[in-house]
Amino acid sequence: MQAEVRLQIAQIVPCTEAEGPGHRFAIWFQGCPLRCPGCCNPEFIPFEGGESMSLGEVLAAIDRARAEGIEGITLLGGEPLAHASGASFLASAVRDLGLTVMVFTGFTIKEAQSQRNPDVDRLIELTDILVDGPYLSELPDTSRRWIGSTNQRIHFLTNHYRADDPCWQERNTLEIRVRGSEVSVNGFPARQAVGLWKKPKVTERRGG
Numbered sequence: 001m002q003a004e005v006r007l008q009i010a011q012i013v014p015c016t017e018a019e020g021p022g023h024r025f026a027i028w029f030q031g032c033p034l035r036c037p038g039c040c041n042p043e044f045i046p047f048e049g050g051e052s053m054s055l056g057e058v059l060a061a062i063d064r065a066r067a068e069g070i071e072g073i074t075l076l077g078g079e080p081l082a083h084a085s086g087a088s089f090l091a092s093a094v095r096d097l098g099l100t101v102m103v104f105t106g107f108t109i110k111e112a113q114s115q116r117n118p119d120v121d122r123l124i125e126l127t128d129i130l131v132d133g134p135y136l137s138e139l140p141d142t143s144r145r146w147i148g149s150t151n152q153r154i155h156f157l158t159n160h161y162r163a164d165d166p167c168w169q170e171r172n173t174l175e176i177r178v179r180g181s182e183v184s185v186n187g188f189p190a191r192q193a194v195g196l197w198k199k200p201k202v203t204e205r206r207g208g
Contacts, residue, residue, distance in 0.1 A: 005055040007086040010044040010078055012058075014065040020102040020129065020146055021167050022071040025062050029078035029087070034106040038137025040148070044078040055086065059093055072100030072128070081105050081112055084119035091126035100160050102129040109155055130155040145170045 010030040013019070019026040028041065030050025039045065062073065073094050080087050080103050091101045103123065105112065109132045112120055124130065133152040141147045145168055147154065156163055 005086050005089045006052050007055065007058055007090065008047070008050050008083065009053050009058070010041070010050040012061065014061060015068045015070055016074075018146075019074040019076065020072070021161060021165070023069050024102065025065045025070050025073045025099075026076060027058070027073060027090075028076045029080055029083045031082055032077050032079035032106065033082055034079060034134060036106055036134045036136070039135060041076075041078070047082075055089055055093070058090060062094065062097070062099070066097070066099075070099065072102060074102040074104070076104045077106075079106055081107055081115075081120050081123065084117060084123045088119050088123040088126060091123055095126055100128040100158075101126055102131070103127045104131045106132075106134045108132045108153075124157070128156070128158045128160045130157055144168055 007027075008030045009027060011026075011028040013026040015023050016026050017023060028044055030044055031047035032039075032045045035045060044050075062070075073090075075087055075091075077083075087103075094101055107115075109124070109130060112124060112132070131147060131152055131154055133149075136149040136151055139149040139151055141150045141152070144154070154163065154168070
């Protein structure tokens with residue numbers, strides 16, 4: 001069953017400090033049904049595009065990143081809950097490796113639970129930190145690291161992380177990587193910088 005699982009990936013950053021606590025393997029899914037105004041990743045909204053990767057390919061890339069000292073993965077989008085079937089298999093496999101799971105969703109946790117979708121419920125069960133709520137460009141958050149707008153809430157669903165950790169009060173960071181002629185940017189940009197770059201290609205393509 002797991003061998004047949006495929007994930008529609010918009011972007012991967014194998015090791016980042018700009019998408020959650022510690023060093024994390026960040027995965028952006030391709031496709032989102034919410035259409036939040038001012039979305040930082042409008043290229044990731046269509047369900048067409050990105051790259052279809054097998055669960056094994058993604059796990060192989062995560063295994064390589066473990067050598068760089070990652071402590072977990074972060075799922076973003078697009079909308080991770082719209083890809084919950086594959087994402088829940090990924091989260092389960094990652095937790096078996098002793099890594100943590102962080103998820104950013106435009107749904108509130110109440111909206112997610114009201115879907116009564118077993119895949120969504122399972123993904124939430126396997127999540128250590130859930131950041132919920134739509135991004136609202138008119139409510140920029142300048143006091144919490146990694147959080148886009150003040151309406152969004154942080155849910156600590158396991159004991160791996162704590163709300164009183166000073167890391168949440170640090171300033172947001174932006175990471176820029178240049179590989180040949182390709183430039184990729186991740187992290188939360190200043191409002192005037194949104195949309196100034198093009199979507200990078202997926203940099204992790206093959207496992208093994």
